[in-house]
Amino acid sequence: MSKRELYRDTANGKISGVCAGLANYFGIEVWLVRILVISAALLGGSFLVLLAYAAMTLMLEKQPANYVESIKSKQEHKLKSKPWEQGQTPEALLSTLERDFDHLETNVRSMEAYVTSDAFKVNREFKNL
Known part of the structure; x- marks a missing residue:
């Protein structure tokens, strides 16, 4: 499998696409990443979660149009x-x-x-x- 890269998935994202990009990178469902982020924020790490989310929004590039299809075609299961x-x-x-x-x-x-x-x-x- 080709090397995956971490991008912001603005097409499937709710705010800036960070959670959707992380889900594409790790090959898991987007709702699961969102639940983990919200749970981490509610369990006392809200400042760190917001800081990390803002930093990733600024640092990560938007993903190319055909990136998700190329990754999903190489995965056997999800x-x-x-x-x-x-x-x-x-x-x-x-x-x-x-x-x-x-x-x-x-x-x-x-x-x-x-x-x-x-x-x-x-x-x-x-x-x-």
Whole structure:
């Protein structure tokens, strides 16, 4: 996948598009980012949230017209999206998710094998010298 860049999404944004741009960057739903920002502001960080939002509004560029389509075409699945919106059948989406989870499980097993091995203990002791 090509390198993503952080832009302000003014087409889908409510105020200046910062939350929509963050949602596009991380590949999550816009409403979830908005809920997180509002929750952070209400839970005592209102000055910092407003300061960060204003700074990002000034620092981030507006996103190009075709940026969202190019990113979404490269994503196999997306958080909280309906399979029929992507043109995938539920079975195809389930097989994609199973493949992703199998890959993650393989990675976790290899990490567990390394951490419980003697080589890890020796390497840790050398780093502690």
